[in-house]
Amino acid sequence: AKVEELRRDAEAALLADAQAAERLAKAYGAGGAVPTDPARQLEWLHYAAALGSATANYELSRHYRQQSQIPLASRFQARA
Numbered sequence: 001a002k003v004e005e006l007r008r009d010a011e012a013a014l015l016a017d018a019q020a021a022e023r024l025a026k027a028y029g030a031g032g033a034v035p036t037d038p039a040r041q042l043e044w045l046h047y048a049a050a051l052g053s054a055t056a057n058y059e060l061s062r063h064y065r066q067q068s069q070i071p072l073a074s075r076f077q078a079r080a
Contacts, residue, residue, distance in 0.1 A: 009021075009023045021056070022055055025045040042063070045059055045060050054079070064076065
């Protein structure tokens with residue numbers, strides 16, 4: 001994603017656009033226009049999940065399962 005697209009996504013996400021927050025999480029996970037930053041990726045995934053994103057809830061479920069944090073993984077899986 002280009003920097004301008006990420007800026008627009010950040011503005012949209014702050015106005016409660018869950019899909020924009022998902023795209024920001026993906027950008028921080030993949031790197032490119034922004035440096036890879038797993039902490040920011042998780043922050044944006046949590047924000048998107050709080051906005052009701054099934055995809056973000058699923059990704060958080062996978063993340064916490066890989067970290068062997070099963071109660072958290074189950075919580076996000078139930079919302080996915």
